[in-house]
Amino acid sequence: MYEAVGVIHLHSTFSDGTADIGEIMTAASQNHLDFVVLTDHDTLRALEFGYEGYHDRIMLLCGYEITPEKDHYLVLGTDKLINSDGGPQVFVTAVRYAGGLGFIAHPDHVGVPRFGVGCYNWTHWEVDGFTGIGIWDLMTDWQERVTGIWQGIKGVLNPLGHIRGPRTVTLKRWDEMNLKRRVVGIGEIDNHGKHHGFLFIRLTIFPYRFAMGTVHNHLLLEKPLSGDFKRDKRALLDALRLGRLYISMEAFGSAKGFRFWGELSDGKSLSMGDRVEFSEGVAFRIESPREAKIRLLCSGIVVKEAVGSRLEYEAGSPGVYRAEVYLPSESGKNRSLPWVFSNPIVLMEGQG
Template sequence: MIYEYTGNLHVHTSYSDGHATHDQIALAALKARLDFVVITDHNIWTGGYDGYRYLADRRVLLLTGEEIHDQAREPQKNHLLVFETHQELAPYAREPQRLINKVKGVGGLSFIAHPVDPAAPSIGEPDLSWADWDVHGFTGLEIWNYMSEFKSRLKSIPRAIFYAYNPTLTAMGPFPEVLERWDQLLADGKRVVAIGGSDAHATPIRKGPLFRVILPYEWLFKAVNTHVLTKDPLTGDAEHDRKRLFNNLERGNCFVGFDLPASTKGFRFTAQGDGSQAIMGETITARFGVTLQVKLPSRADILLLRNGEQIRQWEDSEAAVHTVIEPGAYRVEVYRFFQGKQRGWIFSNPIFVAN
């Protein structure tokens, strides 16, 4: 049996440039019906906050990571999300490869944050894209960052005001350049896990008589999330459950879902062949062919890709089946109409088919 847990992996508190406490963020996550939420303040690891929070019959597991970058670098680049280090590693930020090595050395996970992050000059926000692509050994990529996509829409002050009041019109999907980068890494044989995050700050903005909290926490927690799949349920013990979630995240047993148009809970991408089965993040052999199966929680358009190349498409479907014999990294993208446009809805991690 497979268990599914929905969470947000990129959130800031008032310890850095966010605008809420840990407990306030946990309450927003509870109201949004998340199962877990990870705090990733800039260059500060805050211990002592981890654990379950409760609201009526709901619980959410709050965990602490960090978003590390070299604050002295000009221009600013190379933000790295780190989890499960349980210590401050910001002093290693100057050299991204050294930082990645250190994270790995203490048993942590590292994800390149907002690999493409366009500047928004109209609101004074610089380009914070990742620059040092010669690094290796990182766990994965944040393929969909809601704040980065929001920034990309703010071409002028009027547009900034428009999207501040109409945030549901922001999201279209991961930037194509990020998906291309990920697919190239996968095609090169690298195991790179995809995650999605809100990059939540809940920044209050005043412009003359107008006042608005930009992308509130609870609202963002209903948008782009990472869904982690486990073969055993969470128990309610915080230490046990954190290890289970991060172990499965590291293996790529997860997918990115845009839960605002409709819940992505229940999406499954599996493989069967030669007497064995596999879920996202796992490897299966193709000696006699492998049958890939896709199941959606509701009807949408499904794309099946191998090493970044589309090989099949199904329109307005709830399920899809396709048999393959070629080795490669197979993944799924799902699109559906929302607010008058076709938008990205689900992005799976790959199943690896081997000879």
């Protein structure tokens, strides 16, 4: 198994970001990324200007973010630009017909009313046909704790101190949706590198180098990246479409090497993203590259927890199984650091 690590959802000077493609790829290389998925607002100009491809050893994939007032939608894997006319069901379906992948962006965004940052959550849950949703967004997570001036200052001085992990409401909805069909979870950074003036100081929230070292997507591939862009892009998109990935807060530690899989009694194995009918004797295994608190959840309920670098569990019932890993806090405070969130393996209820 090979791992391609990258960030999804950021903006460049082609829309309202402050970094150009060269600066973004420099920040990507400083963070040792394998790929970057650029999603400027309602434009594919980076693609049209020929920026998609390998930049040294890092792949740049150019997608876009459909940006109506609420209900933002990330699109990748198509060179067709679809707009927000007609509303969410229309554009979600149009992306599908164009052969693209679509992800609901920052679904439970709350904004920062205190500082005039709007709330750009997803409001149309009756819509179907999307590939997946963002389960962990750096900006949503960070902004949720910027409730006043003091919390704002703390959040700028120590952004990681505000990080609490994916929102409970998001995970709950995600688990429920996966009972019915595969809904892939991705991590987002939604970075713009915006400059703000505050007490005569110029602040950047966030510098690209910082943001690109936070929420990472680890895509599991059968073969290593070949260097052939077309082929490698297809491999990344396939892994994203199938949910063969886990998400980490890399600023808390490198999660590379984390694994979550299932073993069937006939010797076959199940990867993240797989869905099979429930049968007796499915063993789940989780391996963490560092000693940590490992949790296995079945449809939102913790069924086993272990401190160490591995966990094993024999599944006794159908459900949406996924892993979460938490690191102890360095400061010794009574808080563990949200580190790894896997995509699920689903054991479906039998028909009989």
